[in-house]
Amino acid sequence: MVNDPDTLTGVVLGGAHGIYDVHTDTGILRSTLRGKLKKAFAHAQAAKSLGKERFRRDKMLIDPTYAQRMERIEKRDSGEAPLPTRLSVGDYVKVRRLADGIGLIEEILPRQSELSRKDTGSTEKKAIQQTMLANLDQVVLVFAMAQPDPHFGLLDRYLTICEAIELHPLICLNKADLSHAVYVDEAIALYERIGYRVLQTSIADKQGVEQLRELLKEHTTLFTGPSGVGKSSLVNAIEPDMAVKTGMISDVTGKGRHTTTGSRLYPLSGGGWLADSAGIRALTAWNIPPEDLAACFVEFRPFLGQCGYGDCMHLDEEECAILDALAAGTIDEGRYRSYVRIYTGEER
Ligand SMILES: Nc1nc2c(ncn2[C@@H]2O[C@H](COP(=O)(O)OP(=O)(O)OP(=O)(O)O)[C@@H](O)[C@H]2O)c(=O)[nH]1
Ligand SMILES: [Mg+2]
Ligand SMILES: [Zn+2]
Structure with missing residues (x-):
């Protein structure tokens, strides 16, 4: 056989x-x-x-x-x-x-990874894991450098989810052709310092598009980010035939394009796959247990386990290694604020 x-x-x-x-x-x-x-x-x-x-x-x-x-x-x-x-x-x-x-x-064949959605039924106990996407291994978090101004609190939220499920995130700041605020440059330096790859792209002058296309090869990638930042524009720039291809697939299934359930993958001509927006719902539906959250902030990791209390949540405890690092300027204030916001369940 x-x-x-x-x-x-x-x-x-x-x-x-x-x-x-x-x-x-x-x-x-x-x-x-x-x-x-x-x-x-x-x-x-x-x-x-x-x-x-x-x-x-x-x-x-x-x-x-x-x-x-x-x-x-x-x-x-x-x-x-x-x-x-x-x-x-x-x-x-x-x-x-x-x-x-x-x-x-x-x-x-065996899965390398899976992105599942917790389907909470009528009772918490009945929550089941429904796999939405198998073998997804990369997420491109797209924000605009301006129009709309980037909200890095939301980026932090996406990043923690990627860390929680061990998905490799790429940060993509699009509309690099537009003039932007100083805080954007500061943020780029920060995310690079803590170890993330930050790409600056532009559809207007094709900046970074080839680089992004290279990074998608042989990966199964999900694009996500706020509305209007240029996700569709980027996908079209990377794969000009994508619209045609999606049309073909729809013909094969005999279904309309506006399927609300389930995700879909699109083949990239350079090798690799692009996941569609249904995968985004699965991603953002993810809830990180509070005790796991600190480890999803990559730069917190070296300090974890060094707090005075074993169950320290790094909020207002004494002898907290995270708060010490914050006071010393080793941990960025904005990132720490994101930690507190997500921990306390505040909306953005
Ligand atoms: N100046 C500039 N404008 C861009 C760039 N990329 C996209 N745009 C414009 O930004 C607008 C939004 O782009 P889309 O690609 O539709 O954004 P999107 O992220 O797919 O938005 P949603 O589908 O609503 O989530 C469009 O008017 C694009 O022409 C860029 O690099 N520079
Ligand atoms: Mg779009
Ligand atoms: Zn602590």
Whole structure:
């Protein structure tokens, strides 16, 4: 089976109701999970008593791949272990090409990471983790240098989420062609000092666009940031054909573009994937437990464990190593304020 030329490795771009679009080297395959087809197989078995040949012929009229599919399933159905059936956008899969544009997902490959949303039901206890995106490994946090003026408190919020789920963040300050306030330059220096990569880009003069495109290669990246900062403009500059491509994918699924549930991935011509805005909801829905928050501020880390109290929350406790570092100017005041704001649950 490993050498079967019809078995390909692909990436799940999107899906709904048990039908998934899988991107492979030979195009997008509209695919079902093997488990789903098992049900169809059971249905076919039941139909046998009604006259197998007639059922087959009728079925063939509405689905030309039916006979082929059933044959393959019959062959494979003997004594194999069940496969995982929970599939997410971003999953790498083994998919069997059954016909032009049609596939069968046979195996889900191990995930490198997953971004899940805590679905809190009627009771807290029933909260379940729903995976929104698999294998996402990078987030580009886009802000404008001006118009609108950047709000670094919001950037800190995004950064802590990235740190909490170990997603690599890139800070992108767009509209570098516009004149901007001094505090923006100070912030750039600060974020670079604490270890973040800060890109300055502009659509107007294409500054930093090539650099950004390079950084997206071979990654699965989510773009996020406030409205009007130029996220769409950046994506279009990086991938001019993106709009065309998304249109094509919509045709394959036969669905409109305004899907409200689930995320979608878009292939980048340079290699790698871009996650769409549904992933953003998953990201911002993330709640960091208060006791984990300080460690999500990267520059706080060297001081953690050095406070007088083991359970120090670094708010007004005595012998607090974080407050000492703040007083000494080692920790930036604005960043500390962000810590307090997020800790106390203040809106921005
Ligand atoms: N001067 C300047 N304007 C830009 C730049 N990038 C984008 N813009 C403009 O900023 C406005 C907003 O850009 P969008 O790409 O729609 O912003 P967005 O982040 O996708 O906004 P939402 O979709 O609302 O979240 C548009 O008028 C763009 O032309 C830039 O680098 N420099
Ligand atoms: Mg946009
Ligand atoms: Zn402390």
